[in-house]
Amino acid sequence: KQEVTQIPAALSVPEGENLVLNCSFTDSAIYNLQWFRQDPGKGLTSLLLIQSSQREQTSGRLNASLDKSSGRSTLYIAASQPGDSATYLCAVRPSAGGTSYGKLTFGQGTILTVHP
Amino acid sequence: GAVVSQHPSRVICKSGTSVKIECRSLDFQATTMFWYRQFPKQSLMLMATSNEGSKATYEQGVEKDKFLINHASLTLSTLTVTSAHPEDSSFYICSARDSSGSADTQYFGPGTRLTVL
Numbered sequence: 237k238q239e240v241t242q243i244p245a246a247l248s249v250p251e252g253e254n255l256v257l258n259c260s261f262t263d264s265a266i267y268n269l270q271w272f273r274q275d276p277g278k279g280l281t282s283l284l285l286i287q288s289s290q291r292e293q294t295s296g297r298l299n300a301s302l303d304k305s306s307g308r309s310t311l312y313i314a315a316s317q318p319g320d321s322a323t324y325l326c327a328v329r330p331s332a333g334g335t336s337y338g339k340l341t342f343g344q345g346t347i348l349t350v351h352p
Numbered sequence: 353g354a355v356v357s358q359h360p361s362r363v364i365c366k367s368g369t370s371v372k373i374e375c376r377s378l379d380f381q382a383t384t385m386f387w388y389r390q391f392p393k394q395s396l397m398l399m400a401t402s403n404e405g406s407k408a409t410y411e412q413g414v415e416k417d418k419f420l421i422n423h424a425s426l427t428l429s430t431l432t433v434t435s436a437h438p439e440d441s442s443f444y445i446c447s448a449r450d451s452s453g454s455a456d457t458q459y460f461g462p463g464t465r466l467t468v469l
Contacts, residue, residue: 267456279358279445279462280396325395329458338384338449340458342395 238263240328242343249316249350257311257346259326264304271300271311272325274345280325284311288331316350323347354380356448358461365436366469373431373464375446381426382448386458387419390443402429436468 239262249255259269268287272280284293284300286309292301299312309326327340355378365371375385383404388396400421401409408421418440420432429448433440443465447458 272460277443277465280460282460285457327396338456338458339386339398339401340396340447341398344395 238328238330238341240326240341240343242324242326242346244346245344246347247349249348251316251318251350251352253316253350254312254314255316255348257313257324257326257348259309259311259343261307261309261328261341263328263330264307265331266304267329267331269300269302269309269326269328270340271298271309272327274323274325276323283324313348316348318350318352320350321348354378354448354450354457354459356446356459356461358444358446358464360464361462362465362467364467364469367437368435370432370434371436371466373433373444373446373466375429375431375448375461377427377448377450377459380448380450380452382429382450383426384449384451385423385429386447386449387421387429387431388445388447390445390463392443396445399431433466436466438468441466441468 241260243258270285271283286293286302297314302309323345325345327342357376359374385402387399390396399414402421402423404423410416423429445463447460
């Protein structure tokens, strides 16, 4: 059974800092890994999706890397801003085939607070 | 990107009543939709996989008679919480799978906040 762990559980930083959020997963047979943002009481916003064959994806100040063999992904946020404050979730999707196909397993999330 | 809507966004009901939540894919057809629930300060837990034209597949520990899922068309899945109790209060989120293009992607709805009094 796939297990996804995110470290740290919470992070508080001053504005302008570069920061790294970590995600690890136990089963490396994945189809892709996705990072989401969730604001309080809201749904999920997809930030970056990395296919299993890819090493990283970038969007603006966000960069996500994937090391499938070691079961790790990191989300790098450059020059953090108060508007980045939210919960960040990573989720993995298993490889094709079997009853788990298409199902996402989520980590517990990292609660990020960026203060002015 | 593709849009998935949920209705209602928020519902308050009395204990013992049933509540229906709709999940719609607005600009693509979704043969598969997923239903998740999220307790406060916790992550999303998959409840069931909804397949168009067939019975839903429930995750271990989820009561299928309690959480009725109907995927009657390629753009609509509904989740009915039957005889709701306060412990059913939660945030329910659906996702719809778009497998039409080269990238097989899931898109998430905005969620429904259910409060059972």
